[in-house]
Amino acid sequence: GDSVTQMEGPVTLSEEAFLTINCTYTATGYPSLFWYVQYPGEGLQLLLKATKADDKGSNKGFEATYRKETTSFHLEKGSVQVSDSAVYFCALSDMNYGGSQGNLIFGKGTKLSVKP
Amino acid sequence: ETGVTQSPTHLIKTRGQQVTLRCSSQSGHNTVSWYQQALGQGPQFIFQYYREEENGRGNFPPRFSGLQFPNYSSELNVNALELDDSALYLCASREGLAGLGNEQFFGPGTRLTVL
Numbered sequence: 506g507d508s509v510t511q512m513e514g515p516v517t518l519s520e521e522a523f524l525t526i527n528c529t530y531t532a533t534g535y536p537s538l539f540w541y542v543q544y545p546g547e548g549l550q551l552l553l554k555a556t557k558a559d560d561k562g563s564n565k566g567f568e569a570t571y572r573k574e575t576t577s578f579h580l581e582k583g584s585v586q587v588s589d590s591a592v593y594f595c596a597l598s599d600m601n602y603g604g605s606q607g608n609l610i611f612g613k614g615t616k617l618s619v620k621p
Numbered sequence: 622e623t624g625v626t627q628s629p630t631h632l633i634k635t636r637g638q639q640v641t642l643r644c645s646s647q648s649g650h651n652t653v654s655w656y657q658q659a660l661g662q663g664p665q666f667i668f669q670y671y672r673e674e675e676n677g678r679g680n681f682p683p684r685f686s687g688l689q690f691p692n693y694s695s696e697l698n699v700n701a702l703e704l705d706d707s708a709l710y711l712c713a714s715r716e717g718l719a720g721l722g723n724e725q726f727f728g729p730g731t732r733l734t735v736l
Contacts, residue, residue, distance in 0.1 A: 546729070547729055548625070548711060548727035548728050548729040548730055549664070549711065549727040550727070551724050594663050594664075599666070608654055608666040608669060608677060608725075609664070609666065609725065610666070611664050611665070613662055613663050614661075614662070614663050
């Protein structure tokens, strides 16, 4: 079945460092891809999304490009801040016909800690 | 605009008991999905309600059931609780049926502990 694999954390960086969180997926068809962020004690917030191959999603300095040839959607940020400390989830929309279609399949999440 | 709210925030139950979790969808949203997030894992889709009817279901047993009300708020019911049901339960709402790019808006979750 469809699945998402993320790099395992935790990831600890110093402020202003470059961030990459790897995400690869297995899916039938051409799913939409998402990055969600979860701050401590809060629900999930959509960070960015891409709906077709070669699309680049971007928000708050974060970027990810939908790469069909490598089935990847890696999250990057050029200069992280302490306020970026959170858990990041890669997800895809379930393309399989049936009861779960259109809902999200998530990776296990990557915890990011940014030190001042 | 009020976001997605969930109640209670935390809940402790014992094995075999039943529990009801509640969700108020964001204004204008008629579709509610429920997810289970075990510790250290990503959320897993339980089911979805659209206009008061179950419209989709993930790989969860029938003891997980739900309701959606005319105001589009929703309940998740779990019968015969098991230890493995301990998790964060997330509710998400959106406008319209499952669309491949439609954004879902998540609530803060209910933390359920089963002893």
